Amino acid sequence: MKKTIHIPLGSQHISLLEPVKFKFECENEKIIGVDSDVGFVHRGVERACTTKFKFDGVGYVVARVCGLCAITHSMTYTASIEKMLQTQIPLKAKYLRMLLLELDRIHSHMLCLSHVSENAGFEAIFMRIMGDRELIMEIQELITGNRVQFDFISIGGVNRDISSEHIKKVKEALKVVRSKVDGYIDEFTNNWSLSLKYKNIGVLSLDDAYRFNAIGPLARASGLKIDVRNEIDYLPYSEIGFEMQTSTGGDIHARNVVRLNEIVNSIQMCENILDALPEGEIQTKVKGKPDGEVLVRYEAPRGELAYYVKGGGKPMLDRVRIKTPTFASIPSFSHIFMGSQYADAPAILASFDPCLSCTAK
Amino acid sequence: MFEKYRKKSPWILHYNAGSCNGCDIEILASLSPKYDLERFGVVNTGNPKQSDIFLVTGPVTYRSRERLVELYTQMPEPKVVVAVGSCSCTGGVFRDMYNVEDRVDRYIPVDVYVAGCASSPELIIDGVVKALDILESKTKEMEFAKKLQNKPKIEDGIVSRKEMPRRVGENDEES
Numbered sequence: 321m322k323k324t325i326h327i328p329l330g331s332q333h334i335s336l337l338e339p340v341k342f343k344f345e346c347e348n349e350k351i352i353g354v355d356s357d358v359g360f361v362h363r364g365v366e367r368a369c370t371t372k373f374k375f376d377g378v379g380y381v382v383a384r385v386c387g388l389c390a391i392t393h394s395m396t397y398t399a400s401i402e403k404m405l406q407t408q409i410p411l412k413a414k415y416l417r418m419l420l421l422e423l424d425r426i427h428s429h430m431l432c433l434s435h436v437s438e439n440a441g442f443e444a445i446f447m448r449i450m451g452d453r454e455l456i457m458e459i460q461e462l463i464t465g466n467r468v469q470f471d472f473i474s475i476g477g478v479n480r481d482i483s484s485e486h487i488k489k490v491k492e493a494l495k496v497v498r499s500k501v502d503g504y505i506d507e508f509t510n511n512w513s514l515s516l517k518y519k520n521i522g523v524l525s526l527d528d529a530y531r532f533n534a535i536g537p538l539a540r541a542s543g544l545k546i547d548v549r550n551e552i553d554y555l556p557y558s559e560i561g562f563e564m565q566t567s568t569g570g571d572i573h574a575r576n577v578v579r580l581n582e583i584v585n586s587i588q589m590c591e592n593i594l595d596a597l598p599e600g601e602i603q604t605k606v607k608g609k610p611d612g613e614v615l616v617r618y619e620a621p622r623g624e625l626a627y628y629v630k631g632g633g634k635p636m637l638d639r640v641r642i643k644t645p646t647f648a649s650i651p652s653f654s655h656i657f658m659g660s661q662y663a664d665a666p667a668i669l670a671s672f673d674p675c676l677s678c679t680a681k
Numbered sequence: 682m683f684e685k686y687r688k689k690s691p692w693i694l695h696y697n698a699g700s701c702n703g704c705d706i707e708i709l710a711s712l713s714p715k716y717d718l719e720r721f722g723v724v725n726t727g728n729p730k731q732s733d734i735f736l737v738t739g740p741v742t743y744r745s746r747e748r749l750v751e752l753y754t755q756m757p758e759p760k761v762v763v764a765v766g767s768c769s770c771t772g773g774v775f776r777d778m779y780n781v782e783d784r785v786d787r788y789i790p791v792d793v794y795v796a797g798c799a800s801s802p803e804l805i806i807d808g809v810v811k812a813l814d815i816l817e818s819k820t821k822e823m824e825f826a827k828k829l830q831n832k833p834k835i836e837d838g839i840v841s842r843k844e845m846p847r848r849v850g851e852n853d854e855e856s
Contacts, residue, residue, distance in 0.1 A: 332748065333727055339745060359744060360748075361697065361700070361739070362743075363742055363780050364778040365775075367779055368775075368777075368779075381774060384701045384703075384774050384775070385701060387700070387701040387706060388702050388703075450714065453710075454710065454715040466799075469798050469799050
């Protein structure tokens, strides 16, 4: 006779930053069924973008969809408006945008890594990574003036210039971060007790990643080669030494390795940007009202982010559709939970790096 | 005993009522080594029944409203509510969106308001330290109320007035 137990996780739980509800159906310790509910923080941003705010202010509103990847949201929206108005933005503005986008990716990945280790029971590593993450936050505060919601990107360019003193300080801080990250790579790959918690747990095979449409670090850890940064043309990623990071295995360990390698690659890119920062203006004047429809994609820290914007030649837009990375990954999340131990559930959940504020909008 | 040491080690409960995660990661950052809220004895806990300070972030959405009030009622007295971020104080940029109800203090009483989008860790620490003082004064109020209910103790025919409520005027002489 089989007996199953229903265990709820959420909507408020210590291992969750934000409200999400999972209902696990367990047979002894093994999970055999998952039901998820993600809509707790739905606010209605898409609707407000078309009724409350004019198109030049929407870039700052969509940044409030998610605090972690705020700049990727405003970047993708701005790029779609610029594509509609056929504006050419200066090269320096493009480089400064990429600098902030990569810094954002570094701090987001560091938060995820610290969260994974906390949920697996390693409080010390959590504290260490959070301590080192402050270096990146300081850089962001130095360049933009705010720690999280920095409203740096505007339509036509960026809002602030970077001075030579700042470049010097940022380079020094990045060197320190680089040495710390090397330490983490050693820790995450060679530590025996970490491997017990991470290796062969929460496995997503290459076939399943393809079948469930996994994106972002989740797919790259399974060996699927998708990265939107490789495919876009509005930011010159090939000039600054972008390399796609993939791994095989598809377990939590592989995801950590992909994230760590991406941090290293992002630091490299930031250094290249600062070395080869072009001269020139940081802002162009933009005229006209958006007309027509456009779809723009960008690689957020969690995967592909897409904006569909439709305008009718008026200050108010007709439609703004936001396709967020976590929303597309939910089928693969549910698949990974099947058959794993209940005790591993918080660590597996953290290794997806879910962002429910993005998902619910 | 509990009353004496509650101020020394208050436990916080954190709930995201619909914010953008910005304030939430700043709360995490204020618990991390650089700002170190833990030097005041503050521990982040997931259990409402053990916590003293309630940190709320974000505007209250339609679905999180019930949970917010439920969590508040489950916390034991005395409790202090800290609203973190512009959205929880006023509604912020999300005000009047169709699924957003209103700011936090329409549903539960708020003691400390922390402004900023997103609130910096310094401000959050300032707010929590202020909340500690309020927690202490609330504890004292509760003790005073307990004394009013006590009946006079009589030992060997002598009325012990130590535990009895004070009469009018008596309080003034002492203080």
